[in-house]
Amino acid sequence: MTEEKYAATYQFGKTTVHVVSxxxxxxxxxxxxxxxxxxxxxxxxxx
Structure with missing residues (x-):
């Protein structure tokens, strides 16, 4: 399995947001x- 790379990751409460460049x-x-x-x-x- 390949590891995903994200430009940024943010946590808002129980929600994780990954920003993909x-x-x-x-x-x-x-x-x-x-x-x-x-x-x-x-x-x-x-x-």
């Missing part, structure tokens, strides 16, 4: 994600 993305991929987030946010704001 995303894999590396190119600048173009990051810009695409940012555009998608921006578009979704504007749809929510102007709903």
């Amino acid at each position: 995303p894999s590396f993305k190119s600048k173009g991929e990051i810009e695409k994600v940012n555009r998608n987030i921006h578009a979704a946010a504007w749809k929510i704001i102007h709903y």
